[in-house]
Amino acid sequence: MSYPELHARSLADPDAFWRAEARRIEWHRPFETVCDQSRLPSVRWFVGGETNLCHNAVDRHLASQADQPALIWVSTEVDQEKSFTFGQLHLEVQRMAAIFLAHGVGRGDRVLIYLPMIPEAVFAMLACARIGAIHSVVFGGFASHALASRIDDGAPKLVVSADAGARGGRMIPYKGLLDEAISLARCKPEHVLMVDLGRVPFDPIPGRDLDYATERERVLDAQVPVTWLESNEISYILYTSGTTGKPKGVQRDVGGYAVALAHSMANVFQGEPGQTYFSTSDIGWVVGHSYTVYGPLLAGMATILYEGLPTRPDGAIFWNLVEKYRVSAMFSSPTGIRVLKKQDPDLLKRHDVSSLKGLYLAGEPLDESTSSWISEALGVPIIDNYWQTESGWPILTIARGLDDRPARLGSPGFAMPGFDVRIVDEVTGLEVPAGQKGVVAIVPPLPPGCMQSVWGDEARFLETYYRAIPGREVYSTFDWGIVDEDGYTFILGRTDDVINVAGHRLGTREIEESISSHKAVAECAVVGVADALKGQAAVAVVVLKDSAVLTAEDRARLSAEVMATVDRQLGAIARPAKVYFVGLLPKTRSGKVLRRAILAVCEGRDPGELTTIEDPSALDQLRQLVGTGNA
């Protein structure tokens, strides 16, 4: 069967298609209904079935693979490597689960995980899955305010954290950031389970903080049976940025997610039990959830958990790991590869990467030069895949296990099974013809694995995703796209104010709110300006309360202060690369900030005719500042 036929079948008869796919995982109790569409656009997959993600990722492989590697931890930050077989992983996960249970964490309770890329992070995620607790992993690069808002939203009973993360040899004191976040949060977790990595000294808070090593000693022989969960119970919450300052908790189920991941592991990544998978993504992002932790383990593969930079000790570290662990599939982002492009090209030649069958890149548009460079250097297929935190697995790619059509540069390819992707007009909601730009939308039901809802806010879920396109109840990806005459889809950037820095999605509103908290700032606008390395970089245009003429020193000082505010509140990842101080923000007569015009000027482009602008001189000052490079 050709891929277009198979895809059409998955849409015409989702029950038959996904019933067959559901055999890829083990069910404790069979499901009664494959796809409950009675409350569209919400869908429930595999209703009545009972399963468990931890069972499928770990226990299931014990019979045949107990002594094979499951988790390979490599840290170039602290120069350590440690490997856990499926048998050892099983023990560690049960110990972690026993600690959770001993402190009152049960089914449906939230556990917030704020950890660097260390094995305990994986143990904690799998332990939650094992006992039916809901994990909420927060990226370690986020600082106190970002963390506090996620604590308040998820109301975790327990937080798992560590003394410090590390980046480029520098220690980042997680414990200090966490303590500040908890003091800012309205909702206080009962306990913090602290993994003491011996990286920075810290003072435990008596009664609240628990020491992981001590707790673990007490439960070395723990046997914690799997809690069987109905397929639609919640496995996790993962926050992502939207157009408001408040991040959305993307909520995912158990059974649908397991089936979608197992399906993609077989057909997109062509993973086989016993092989090794290497995703460079941090566990704080969706790729980390789906393809650093759950996907490879579900497929019986070993997964590499890498703590470190792509360029330390040198630009060959990735290829070194590919060679050493005979990696068969690798997942990274275009930025991750662009960083390497600057390094000595001979670094690649020193390593035998013949085990690698494909390099998968996602998270941001893949530019032709990066794709061609790495494809030539590695000599393996480069597979662009397009998806979102919300989808949980690729929406568009070329599934090499099912489809032999060649890739087309600049396009991730075609819709995956179950995704009924249409390009629609943003105003009318009608489909646009091939070759015409529109919004990438998906007709419900969305396939298994996609978000169930926004945590605690079903109305926001429906409002945000299903009412964005007038006249049609379709899921909006908030991306522009275009389909060519052969059906290849191209992604052309976001329709909203979300920006994408180094493959990470950031909300400009959140950054603006942080900058506005600086006492000297009256108002500001943040835009994502094209950046050769990171895809986009945040740039802030700021109006000060006191608009006196600024000296060069004033600008430098205030700019550093604004950046430090964002670092402290949100994390360095959200820090604007440049801050321009202007007397006035360009606005429409009704007071709406003209972001597209600001962006055009920051990128040195002509903003075009602005008929609605209140004061045309507002852009002149910015134009001058950008022109002189005077931030």
Ligand code: AMP
């Ligand atoms: P996130 O939810 O952080 O994974 O970000 C998802 C967003 O990243 C999408 O809505 C796109 O804007 C962008 N994105 C992800 N993958 C790709 C890709 N392969 N090509 C172009 N844009 C992408």
